Amino acid sequence: MCGPHQSHNLGHNLGPNHHLVQPGQLLLPGFVDMHVHAPQYRFTGTATDTPLMQWLEDYTFPCEAAMQDPSTARDVYTKAVARLLKHGTTTAMYFGTIHSVANEMLVDVVRGLGQRALVGKVGGGLKNGHQKRCSAHTMSMMREGV
Numbered sequence: 793m794c795g796p797h798q799s800h801n802l803g804h805n806l807g808p809n810h811h812l813v814q815p816g817q818l819l820l821p822g823f824v825d826m827h828v829h830a831p832q833y834r835f836t837g838t839a840t841d842t843p844l845m846q847w848l849e850d851y852t853f854p855c856e857a858a859m860q861d862p863s864t865a866r867d868v869y870t871k872a873v874a875r876l877l878k879h880g881t882t883t884a885m886y887f888g889t890i891h892s893v894a895n896e897m898l899v900d901v902v903r904g905l906g907q908r909a910l911v912g913k914v915g916g917g918l919k920n921g922h923q924k925r926c927s928a929h930t931m932s933m934m935r936e937g938v
């Protein structure tokens with residue numbers, strides 16, 4: 793129930809876990825973001841100055857490679873998930889990296905901060921046989937049930 797004429801009586805019956813929406817306030821459902829590259833959080837809102845392939849080489853691949861360090865992954869993923877939650881994103885589909893430990897860490901961060909999410913592996917790169925290694929790694933992860 794909402795409305796100024798009804799709110800006078802509701803305030804007395806609310807428990808500690810309820811919030812009365814005041815005039816001028818809005819009550820919105822949580823946002824759902826279905827495309828979040830979590831490792832790219834470091835350059836959110838920047839790095840749009842180059843063509844795609846150069847952008848991948850200059851920004852994306854180095855950030856994704858850095859996620860092989862668990863402390864870096866935890867730091868970046870904690871900041872990314874906390875920021876999304878702070879701005880109202882209660883559900884997200886995250887794209888991680890090829891690193892299983894980092895992807896599992898992202899799941900732990902999501903659970904710890906109370907967000908609903910899907911977390912998947914992402915393996916990029918077109919050089920030096922990366923696609924073949926990525927496919928083999930994906931098959932390995934599927935066998936492991938990751």
Ligand SMILES: [Zn+2]
Pocket residue numbers: 827829887
């Ligand atoms: Zn994408």
